[in-house]
Amino acid sequence: MGGKSRVGTVTGRIEAPKRNALLRVLDWREVEQSQPSEVLQSQAERCMGCGVPFCHNGCPLGNDIPDWNAAVALDEWQEAAARLHATNNFPEFTGKTCPAPCEPACVRTLTDDAVTIRQIERSLAERAWSEGWIQPLPATERTGRSVGIVGSGPAGMAAAQQLARAGHDVVVYERDAHVGGLLRYGIPDFKLAKSDIDRRVQQLEAESVRFEMGVNVGSDVSLAELQQRHDAVLLATGAQKQRRLDVPGADLQGVVGALDYLRHANRLVSGESVESGDLYAVNKRVVILGGGDTGADCLGTALRQGASQVQHFHYKPAPPSARTEDMPWPWWPMILRDSSSHEEGGERGWSLVARGFEGEGGQLKAMRLERVQWTLGADGRSRMESVPGSLHSVDVDLALIAVGFVGVEPIDGADIARDDRGRIAADARSFETETPGIWACGDARRGASLVVWAIREGRDAAEAIDRRLRK
Template identity: 50%
Template structure:
């Protein structure tokens, strides 16, 4: 390492978040740029560990060469850092912005000090690579004559397509929506990752020979049998789109929506598309978000920018401890309380809450009824006499996903 004592010299520093009062007025990414000298100093904090847990199975899922490119950034060798980063990761601009960074929770320095700021270094390597013109199409020197269909244009489908094209195969990506990108485009709000980040990578992939076909729902517009006849191989990368439902009385009332239906509409508006479905908006409304994960946080940030009157977020599980729980010791992903950028913008956040029913007026939800629960031995138990009701105009269900939507395609492919 260029500076074996860097972790003793430099405190952890990450990108600053834009002021709340400014960022809620637009849909731009909420982080401010970080100076190059600061990034070099953060790279120097990497300790040249004998066993770098940051890139182990408890750390980075794609096994990024983190110590290597941390050191290269510290030395100012950004182009070499980009080359090292791309050896394991097709799209570091996506993971750098969106990944929860298990690498940092597995960082050896994090045992006694704040971990290395790995995620911000990653996305600055790739952004500098694009800015400097170092990210160019990689064309296969030969063609295999084989054809491959990739169903789904989210991050897994795009990575698969890019690798296959670079291996010399002719690749076609099928997407049921009218724009390529899947969750990256229609699910992730712009304040977490703006769409130009996806678009510039798609331009590279087109130059590498990947063909994109939108508005094609494989299994409906094109059968699985036809796909198998037309292509030598088929890759399924549809993602886990089947949302977990809340089967309680009153669920059918208007004003209760799945989180993805809500987020997709706003992303379409931001892209200048016409929303033909019934509009879902938080403007001027009292909102409850059910679910305390990342999707719930995305909904929360969106409600602020739409102009909600008030917003509450309910989570069924108990509140995690402020520090790493004993049940998840280093280098495991820690069970601990996390406050997202959206929570900074304002939210009544409640834990151990179970929603039992909804009631309404003229077919529209007006009240949420719930109660407190305890969680012991893997079971939820209602607390007697701790029921409540809350006036509400909009309810967003963000309770996770159960798997891919089964529309006949999986069965038809055998």
């Protein structure tokens, strides 16, 4: 501890280096690279002149960012790692995948560029692992109460860890072969290495969490049976029901849900057995419809699989490159963001709407696209209109539909109330559903969201359940 403080040495924002784009598409290893300690400290120090910080307000986990940055700047890395873990169970997951809403809320952005908060978090978590500072923290006293958690994504994992550390017996039921939910089967390895999930699973197991894999609740075991086995049941089942495109030809072979495609690709990379090669993009002309993380992940995956061409179309116009008056600081700005996949290749098109797919013998061959324009109506809402004469055809072998998610996949045989957006109806503070003894959290409760929100929901739901079980 101490000795190498860099306080007083101020520099500008220094982005983390990424591996060469031409070379990195030849493998699945992570794109982003670490920075030397001195660079991280100089970045942490840029945080120190802040009067009233807003970053932790921007962070869904309420991470104490100025606190751990102060410790990093003072070369007190172990202290910094402890402060980071005080609010976040898995900072390497967020350090590698989070869009970092803390950064646009950084006070420095009023006059300068934000502190590289996410990069410091990522490197700090990595250092904590390599130094052996992250150890299992088993409960010293058992409560004799038990909780069943359905779903092993980041929400289920965070809830399991918090409940086990509080002394409850925790069993996580997961229908997939491996733990992680969308961290494992949605997000590709080039963003998050799956070994990161495995080492957390080992930590959770050492803290007494039990995982029952390959168990589909609803068919392999009923929810009612889980209620018999446990004092509380938490549904962390995600919101993986994909929105389909309602246009002619959407049922052709080659028109595929983005998550089906990514799930197949991730299983292939991990060496799990997969079905036919239909979903592999090699030598195919690929079109991705829809933006967001899912669309960008499809792009990076198709490029790595050797697609002959990848086009990425959005139905909205390109967002502005900087904040506008209607998105004031410190709120999250809806500006154009390029993911690492966009640096690697592919072509991007805006204001283009799919009007249908065409095929031969049931196999996709082309799609019809129409250009649209967006205008602001008198009621302040934007309206989409077709541009006359702009309907055209594009040759395509594989169309990946990344147009969002429409809520949870229901559990067979269980009557759990959902809201009008297909999410499990559960109270925002108590996380209780309308069925006594059943709680819900993560994407299942808030709808498709972010890893950082899933961890937050898992922690909060665990706290609510713990309070109830101790009553």
